[in-house]
Amino acid sequence: MTQSSAPDSVGLVTPFTVQFDEPLRLASGRTLETYELVVETYGSLNANKSNAVLICHALSGDHHAAGFHSEGDRKPGWWDGYIGPGKPIDTDKFFVVSLNNLGGCSGSTGPRSINPATGSPWGADFPKLRVRDWVHSQARLADSLGIDQWAAVIGGSLGGMQAMRWALEYPDRLRHCIVIASAMKLSAQNIAFNETARQAILKDPEFYHGDYQSHDTYPKNGLAIARMIGHITYLSDDVMGEKFGRELRTGSFDQGLEDLVEFQVESYLRYQGDTFSKNFDANTYILMTRALDYFDLAREYGDDASVAFRRAQCDFYVASFSTDWRFPVERSREIVDALIDAQKNVSYTEVESPYGHDAFLLPNEHYREAFSRYLARIETE
């Protein structure tokens, strides 16, 4: 049996593109006259269109959240562990919509796309985006799919920020908001990591101020280092220790040898960086990390998150992971406290996991069970 024919897989999926011709006014003041979003859907929309669920992706995610693009695909979509028949986001019950966000590099309009005004790629001139711009474009997508109200908007990390922004921008268009391993705003340390990653890209001589496409190159090294930095922060100290320890890949510490010694962790990180830099766009990486940094849920609500959440009409489910130090449990507790203060319905699970921030993508019994049960309840409403 191939992976794609497993009973709990959505199987083979085909992305499609939705074209939008109505101009989108952005938070930056600029306007995108036209744009495209590439989308995948799993499951089917019921007759009264009440079972649609929106998946919001994180920094390096895209529309391919579940299933396989071809029989030969080695890896399924990025959240395949949690989306499929009988899985927490059960495609036998829900119509799941997953898109590549605006500014992305997997098919939706972004820095790699042609700017119709100039006829050449946008590059670094692509408008700077904020989380709310994604939310507004996702609302247009909902319109085009005939979905007035989502049963749930779900996201992890940067995706959780989108889900929360949905609850404030379109309070009557979602019944549940599911926020996983996220935060209402990044800490200084978090911004610092993002800035270090960006500088690696910006200082790469192949970056050409973001105009690398017209020079027929890309900042391979900068992007790889950016990913390495990110990757370190998504794992926990324990997991790295367990996975690599101080194992050597080459060389030895024998006296009298001057050969280069390479630790396994070095080669692993370089591999991760290299693979990523081949598949991802540097301008998109800069755009996405900036959107992360700029996000501050309560900024326009007098910096009071409970005032912000009072606008929301939906119920909330929040989850965090014990060893996540990029989006630590404290950040999720702040969300929960603000929701309680705003007298919203909320359930919160703090999941024990050794896997750091990445835990939200990985198998975990308690997380899976709590998440499943929350969604099962939505479905019976």
Next chain:
Amino acid sequence: MRFDFNQLQNWIGEKSRVLDLACGDGTLLKLLADSKQVSGYGLEIDPAQIQTCISRGVNVINQNLDRGLSNFEDNSFDTVVMTQALQTMRYPHIVLDEMLRVGKECIITFPNFGHWKARFHLAVRGRMPVSDLLPYEWYDTPNIHFCTFTDFEILCREKHISVLHRRVVNEQSAQMLGDLAPNFFGETAIYHLAK
């Protein structure tokens, strides 16, 4: 229905805001939501219990009470409830203070360690009490701070806490004896307190 829930329901107002500490599987909050349209949250740390709460549609927050309630504002709930968990707290007296800070009123139920069976175990057999209600051995029990009704009354007096109501409940049969000599025959105490 658990016999302490039956009683404490009477002390909770319609549509009030309730915080249930160590809410277990959410039975009480579900009951109060159905019978009194109470809006509430339960705090719990056990994964299986949390999952049951979620299935029931009870708002459950994964929070360890030993961490305190500092994330809750003063008087932000009408009633803070804790059933059969006071004896498991590391600092029961501080939990009590916190409950009365966060809630306008609070309701606490706990097992009476002065019950005659417990006294019998200790006095005659020289063993720590083990019963249907308290089925643990001394070394593996989560119940680390037992008190008797009298002990609890003294604590309330020292802290100038007003006792609005007190009830002793027993499993059916011994209710009369419990009313007669609570600290000797009462199994479970239910206290309704205010600052």
